[in-house]
Structure formats: structure tokens, C-alpha cells
Amino acid sequence: MSICFTNARLIDPETGTQEIGSLTVADGHIVENGPAREMINCGGKCLAPGIIDIGVKVCEPGERHKESYRSAGLAAAAGGVTTMVTRPDTTPAIDSPEVLEFVRRRANEVAPVNVLVMAALTKGREGREMTEIGFLQDAGAVAFTDCDHVVRDTKVYSRALTYARSLNALVIAHVQEPTLSSGAAVTSGKFASLRGLPGVSPMAERMGLDRDIALIEMTGVRYHVDQITTARALPALERAKANGLDITAGVSIHHLTLNELDVADYRTFFKVKPPLRSEDDRLAVIDALANGTIDLISSMHTPQDEESKRLPFEEAASGAVAMETLLPAAMRLVHNGYLDLPTLWRALSLAPAKRLGLPAGRLSIGAPADLVLFDPDTPFVLDRFKLHSKSKNTPFDGARMQGRVDATYVAGRQVFSR
Amino acid sequence: MPKLPRAPITPRTKAGPVMTFTQAHLLGIEHLHPSEITTLLDLADHYVDLNRQPHKHSDALRGLTQVNMFFENSTRTQASFELAGKRLGADVMNMAMQASSIKKGETLIDTAMTLNAMHPDLLVVRHPHSGAVDLLAQKVNCAVLNAGDGRHEHPTQALLDALTIRRAKGRLHRLSIAICGDIAHSRVARSNIMLLGKMENRVRLIGPPTLMPAQISEFGCEVFEDMREGLKDVDVVMMLRLQKERMDGGFIPSEREYYHRYGLDADKLSYAKPDAIVMHPGPMNRGVEIDGEIADDINRSVIQEQVEMGVAVRMAAMDLLAQGRRAKTAGVMV
Numbered sequence: 017m018s019i020c021f022t023n024a025r026l027i028d029p030e031t032g033t034q035e036i037g038s039l040t041v042a043d044g045h046i047v048e049n050g051p052a053r054e055m056i057n058c059g060g061k062c063l064a065p066g067i068i069d070i071g072v073k074v075c076e077p078g079e080r081h082k083e084s085y086r087s088a089g090l091a092a093a094a095g096g097v098t099t100m101v102t103r104p105d106t107t108p109a110i111d112s113p114e115v116l117e118f119v120r121r122r123a124n125e126v127a128p129v130n131v132l133v134m135a136a137l138t139k140g141r142e143g144r145e146m147t148e149i150g151f152l153q154d155a156g157a158v159a160f161t162d163c164d165h166v167v168r169d170t171k172v173y174s175r176a177l178t179y180a181r182s183l184n185a186l187v188i189a190h191v192q193e194p195t196l197s198s199g200a201a202v203t204s205g206k207f208a209s210l211r212g213l214p215g216v217s218p219m220a221e222r223m224g225l226d227r228d229i230a231l232i233e234m235t236g237v238r239y240h241v242d243q244i245t246t247a248r249a250l251p252a253l254e255r256a257k258a259n260g261l262d263i264t265a266g267v268s269i270h271h272l273t274l275n276e277l278d279v280a281d282y283r284t285f286f287k288v289k290p291p292l293r294s295e296d297d298r299l300a301v302i303d304a305l306a307n308g309t310i311d312l313i314s315s316m317h318t319p320q321d322e323e324s325k326r327l328p329f330e331e332a333a334s335g336a337v338a339m340e341t342l343l344p345a346a347m348r349l350v351h352n353g354y355l356d357l358p359t360l361w362r363a364l365s366l367a368p369a370k371r372l373g374l375p376a377g378r379l380s381i382g383a384p385a386d387l388v389l390f391d392p393d394t395p396f397v398l399d400r401f402k403l404h405s406k407s408k409n410t411p412f413d414g415a416r417m418q419g420r421v422d423a424t425y426v427a428g429r430q431v432f433s434r
Numbered sequence: 435m436p437k438l439p440r441a442p443i444t445p446r447t448k449a450g451p452v453m454t455f456t457q458a459h460l461l462g463i464e465h466l467h468p469s470e471i472t473t474l475l476d477l478a479d480h481y482v483d484l485n486r487q488p489h490k491h492s493d494a495l496r497g498l499t500q501v502n503m504f505f506e507n508s509t510r511t512q513a514s515f516e517l518a519g520k521r522l523g524a525d526v527m528n529m530a531m532q533a534s535s536i537k538k539g540e541t542l543i544d545t546a547m548t549l550n551a552m553h554p555d556l557l558v559v560r561h562p563h564s565g566a567v568d569l570l571a572q573k574v575n576c577a578v579l580n581a582g583d584g585r586h587e588h589p590t591q592a593l594l595d596a597l598t599i600r601r602a603k604g605r606l607h608r609l610s611i612a613i614c615g616d617i618a619h620s621r622v623a624r625s626n627i628m629l630l631g632k633m634e635n636r637v638r639l640i641g642p643p644t645l646m647p648a649q650i651s652e653f654g655c656e657v658f659e660d661m662r663e664g665l666k667d668v669d670v671v672m673m674l675r676l677q678k679e680r681m682d683g684g685f686i687p688s689e690r691e692y693y694h695r696y697g698l699d700a701d702k703l704s705y706a707k708p709d710a711i712v713m714h715p716g717p718m719n720r721g722v723e724i725d726g727e728i729a730d731d732i733n734r735s736v737i738q739e740q741v742e743m744g745v746a747v748r749m750a751a752m753d754l755l756a757q758g759r760r761a762k763t764a765g766v767m768v
Contacts, residue, residue: 205648206648212584212586328563328566329565
């Protein structure tokens with residue numbers, strides 16, 4: 017089985033180029049250009065490595081009515097995401113090899129895209145005892161994270177990080193000073209004051225990052241911050257990288273494309289964690305992404321049903337579905353002139369692949385044929401009820417977007433086409 | 435600040451002043467145009483006169499059903515709305531929500547839909563969360579009045595304060611007004627800041643920085659940490675209740691230190707203009723934010739008058755909303 021994509025704009029994040037050319041895949045891998053059984057003329061559209069999305073929540077086990085591996089897999093394929101790296105903040109948390117086995121089995125049975133699973137760093141994500149990091153790693157956990165729970169007890173945390181280091185495990189953390197941010201629904205400032213909502217200072221993120229950086233220095237752990245969303249946290253991150261610590265950082269697509277004012281009249285679909293920030297923060301984070309201080313973009317896909325969102329803002333659940341809107345939303349950064357396509361794909365596929373040690377995320381010979389074919393300019397208006405996710409809680413409902421996935425390939429096999 | 439809506443031109447057919455009020459709900463001061471505020475206060479003035487007659491009844495709301503839904507404890511506001519509705523001839527029903535279905539796990543929307551099926555015309559809502567009343571208003575067919583939502587807005591309180599000031603000072607513009615105390619947790623302060631700003635007054639905020647909302651000076655207010663400095667030459671001193679039930683820990687060292695630095699006593703009041711009036715939305719903590727003697731001084735304190743204006747303002751608000759609804763249904767039928 018071989019396919020040759022001709023007349024494609026090849027978005028190569030490794031070389032930083034986006035030239036028209038051909039790409040051949042055979043037996044699930046990218047190979048030297050040559051004769052193939054199937055020829056696809058891409059008509060000048062973009063062909064890029066499939067997106068690797070670290071931090072997708074699939075609500076299995078526990079809340080399959082919000083999102084199952086099947087619906088999440090379809091949403092991923094439709095969004096050009098070829099590898100979902102799923103979060104352990106399910107009910108119960110994925111904190112034992114047995115639960116992990118169950119999840120991997122479900123994922124392999126029904127999801128059309130690659131699924132890698134993360135496990136909790138502490139049991140029940142409660143921040144008291146570390147999980148069986150070794151067993152979980154053997155069972156296939158690619159990283160360890162308590163998701164949006166911060167381990168408050170620094171002694172417990174430092175031991176977990178030390179133990180993780182001994183296994184060369186990657187730890188992913190949410191940085192937020194937990195007491196300063198307790199009860200907050202939005203970022204403090206003029207908007208929070210106007211709406212009378214409890215706010216958290218953006219400084220809470222920097223304080224959380226400062227603590228974690230000290231612990232990385234202390235333990236030598238391989239470490240990734242799930243989301244850096246404020247300008248105040250960036251200098252510390254830059255310093256830590258300059259000092260040679262093994263740290264990388266991500267940012268959610270929402271913090272790159274929306275700001276706190278989008279909440280407007282208490283629109284709960286815009287409630288995410290951490291809360292949306294000021295426009296100044298948004299622009300600073302885009303800059304940091306462009307210059308590589310922030311390494312990668314995640315969708316932070318978090319399905320919530322209507323019942324948990326149709327509540328007063330403070331009581332409503334946080335999170336938004338985002339895998340399917342990730343590419344068109346990210347294209348806003350390109351259309352607005354902040355990034356070029358290869359730089360964007362460095363953040364969407366190459367950097368996450370490197371961080372997880374995957375061969376994917378590249379267009380080089382021998383890489384897996386996980387590809388997305390998209391038209392960067394197709395305009396459309398998003399209708400949330402057309403999304404594949406079971407939950408429809410997107411902040412982009414009714415938004416005008418530009419750039420749409422035409423087809424998605426996983427290991428050379430087409431898993432989505434429009 | 436959001437753009438103000440343009441003043442609509444809708445002359446009334448009935449004899450009387452030309453009135454403009456196009457809101458479907460009264461959710462906050464933020465959405466009101468200055469001319470709508472003036473319209474409402476003018477009508478409230480009329481109801482003040484009515485309320486001082488031996489025969490206090492009007493039939494402005496006759497045949498209409500008013501439901502008071504209070505998800506948070508209230509004595510004064512609820513009584514004031516109830517009385518206002520009854521004086522205008524509405525059928526008034528009180529629902530004490532903190533004791534009812536919300537405890538049984540019913541969501542706010544479900545409660546609203548249940549109520550909506552009973553076809554009320556006016557829904558008066560108080561809720562402990564900011565924005566909850568806006569959310570309800572999106573789901574029901576009746577006119578919704580916000581009787582206080584979280585720390586967001588309390589529009590009828592700001593309107594009754596405005597009416598009190600206008601009657602005591604003869605105008606509601608170019609006054610210097612100090613709002614003192616727990617601004618951060620106060621919906622009364624937010625609504626007042628917006629209303630007084632819209633009517634072109636100078637607003638000063640006085641309080642300890644721990645009780646001041648973030649970036650509040652961007653709302654066009656001057657912020658003072660020293661009460662004497664802040665009260666200098668003001669026309670109106672508006673005290674806020676120190677909301678002890680909202681204090682989830684250590685905003686101020688103690689009540690006595692608070693009283694010493696931010697409690698209104700004769701000495702601090704002497705920095706204001708000699709004819710400055712003293713206001714308080716109640717209920718007062720005597721000896722915490724205000725000295726008992728000042729609260730009772732009939733030459734300075736207009737606190738009792740505020741309560742009287744409250745009934746009139748709520749009558750005016752419900753009357754205007756009901757008129758709007760009638761005009762709308764009449765329009766639909768034609």
C-alpha cells in the first residue's frame with residue numbers, strides 16, 4: 017500500500033520550509049519519492065505532519081456520556097490530530113496499571129488515531145502518595161501528571177519527582193499557587209471587578225512555576241509545564257532553560273486566541289483553567305511561542321456536558337472541547353501574521369514528538385506517515401452541533417474561522433476526509 | 435466601559451412627561467442609559483407622593499403576578515419589593531429558595547423553567563453568584579429584576595440611593611460622592627459607581643486596599659486609603675456594610691481597628707462639606723462602620739429616607755417594565 021501526494025505545499029517543521037513538492041508513503045512510513053499505487057494531487061494545499069496533542073481529556077472511565085474514545089478519536093481525526101496523549105483526570109483517576117490497561121484497550125479498539133496515555137503522579141491525584149510510576153511506565157504511560165491539581169505538599173512532590181527521575185519519566189505539571197488561586201473563576205483585573213467575579217492574580221502562575229523550577233534543579237526530573245499563559249511567568253521559564261534544566265512548556269490554544277473579555281456576559285463556554293488572561297498576556301505568550309520559549313501548543317480538550325456549563329459562572333465547570341477547532345484556531349495566528357506555518361507546526365507536532373521521544377511529527381524519510389492535508393484559507397462559520405465530540409462546549413461556536421482539514425492519515429491510512 | 439445604548443425616542447400617549455425606558459429586564463445599571471435612569475427616578479418621585487397618601491394603592495400592575503425568588507437571605511429588599519408590588523395591585527408570591535429545591539439538587543435553570551411554566555409577569559431574583567440573574571433572564575419569558583447577584587450588581591439599591599441624593603441635594607450631577615468600606619465584596623458599590631458615573635458625578639472610593647477590587651481606578655473613580663483625605667469636601671458620604679459573612683479570612687485585622695480607621699464618626703465627617711448627607715444601605719453594624727449617633731442624626735443621616743425611596747423606586751421599576759411588556763404584546767397582536 018503506497019500513496020504519492022503530488023503538488024502539495026509540504027510544511028516541514030524540521031527544516032522550516034513550506035515548498036511545493038511530492039511526498040510518498042509506503043507501509044505506514046514516509047519513503048523516498050517513487051512510484052506508488054495511488055497518486056493524490058493535492059492541488060497546492062498544505063500537507064503537514066499530523067498534530068500531536070498532549071493533554072486531551074477523554075472521559076473514560078467514568079463519564080462516557082461526555083466523551084468516549086470513539087467520539088474523541090473521530091474528533092481528533094477531523095481536527096488533524098494523529099496522536100492524542102490523554103489525561104488521567106478521569107473518574108476514577110488513571111493511577112494504577114489496571115485502569116491504564118483498560119484505557120489502552122478501549123483506545124486501541126475504537127479510536128482511529130494513535131492514543132498514548134498519561135498516568136497520575138499521585139494516587140487519586142490527591143497529592144499525598146506517589147503512584148506506581150514504574151509499573152505504570154511498563155504498562156505504557158508516557159508521562160505522569162496530576163493535571164489541574166497542584167501537589168500542595170512540597171515534600172511529597174519532591175519525592176515523587178526524585179523517584180520519577182530515577183525512571184527517566186516525564187512529569188507534566190500545572191503551575192498555579194494553589195491557595196492564592198483558590199475560588200477564582202477569572203483573572204483578577206478590571207474585567208473581574210466589573211463582573212463581580214472572584215479573580216486570581218496572574219502572579220499565581222509565576223509563583224507556581226518558581227517553586228517547580230527550584231524542584232527541577234533539586235531533583236533533575238524531566239519536566240513539562242502544561243500551560244504558561246502569563247507574561248509574568250516567561251522570564252523565569254527563559255532563565256530555567258538558559259540554565260540547562262530539562263524543562264519544556266506548552267500553552268493551550270484558547271490562551272493564544274482568546275482573552276478575558278471574551279467571557280463577556282458570563283459565557284461559561286469561555287471558562288477554562290487557568291482562566292483566560294489579558295490581551296497583553298496573550299500577545300506575550302504568542303511572542304514566546306514564536307521564539308521557542310514556549311515549545312508546544314495543546315488543545316487542552318476538556319469535554320463538559322450542557323448541565324455542567326449551564327450554571328452561574330462561578331459554579332460552572334471549566335474546560336472546552338478543542339481538538340477539532342485546534343487547527344483553524346491556530347491558523348488565526350498565521351493569518352494575523354504572528355507565525356509562519358513551519359513554526360506553527362514545530363509547536364503542533366515536532367516539539368511534542370521530541371518531548372515524548374516519538375519518531376512522528378516530521379516529514380523526513382522513515383517517519384510514520386501520520387499526515388494532515390488542509391487548506392489554510394477555506395473560510396467557514398463553526399457550528400458546534402456539527403462537532404464529532406459528544407460534548408459541544410466550544411468557545412468558537414458561531415466564530416468565523418479560516419483553514420480546514422481536508423484529510424487525515426494515520427500510518428498511511430486515511431482516517432478522515434471531508 | 436461598554437458603549438451606552440442610544441436613547442430611544444418613544445413618546446407616551448398618556449398625559450404626563452415623555453418617558454423613555456426600553457429595557458425588558460432590570461439586570462443592572464450597566465445596561466441603562468442616563469435618560470432611562472432619569473425616567474425611572476421621575477416616576478419614582480411620583481410614587482413617593484402616592485406612598486405618603488392615606489390611600490396608597492394604584493392599579494398599575496393589576497392582574498399581573500410578581501414572584502420574589504431569593505436564593506440568599508434578605509429581609510429589607512424582599513419586604514420592599516413585596517410592598518411595592520402589592521401597592522401597585524400585583525399578586526405577589528414569595529419563594530424562599532435557600533430552603534427549597536436548590537437543596538434537593540435542582541439546577542437554577544430547572545427552577546427557572548418550573549417557575550416560568552406558572553406564567554409570572556415579574557420575577558424578582560437575588561442570588562449569591564454573580565451573573566446568575568442574567569442567566570435566569572435568558573431562560574424565562576417574564577421581566578426579571580435583579581435584587582442583587584453575588585458581588586456584581588444591585589440596581590434598585592443604586593436607584594434608590596440616586597433618588598435620595600437627588601431629593602436631598604436638588605440634583606444628581608456634579609456632586610462629589612464618597613463610597614466607603616468593603617468595596618470588593620459589594621454589589622451596591624458597583625451599581626452605585628456605574629450609576630453615579632453615568633450621571634456625571636465625581637466618585638471617590640475609600641477603604642483598605644484588601645477590600646478594594648483590582649484596577650477599580652480604571653472605572654473613573656479616585657481611590658483613597660486615608661478616610662479623612664477621601665472625605666474632604668464631599669457632598670455625600672455613602673457607607674457600606676462590612677459584610678462579615680463574605681469574609682473568608684483576614685481582610686482586616688479586627689473590627690475595632692477597622693472602626694478606628696474607616697468607621698464614620700463625627701471627626702471624620704467634619705472633613706466633608708458641612709451639609710454633606712450620610713447614607714447606608716443597611717443593615718448597619720453600629721460601631722463597626724458607622725457611629726450610632728451619626729446614623730441617628732436627622733440633620734445628616736438620610737438612612738430612613740433611603741428605605742422610603744426603596745419602595746417608590748421598586749414601584750417605578752416594575753411599572754416601567756410592565757408597561758414595556760404591555761406595549762410589546764400589544765404590538766405583537768397588531
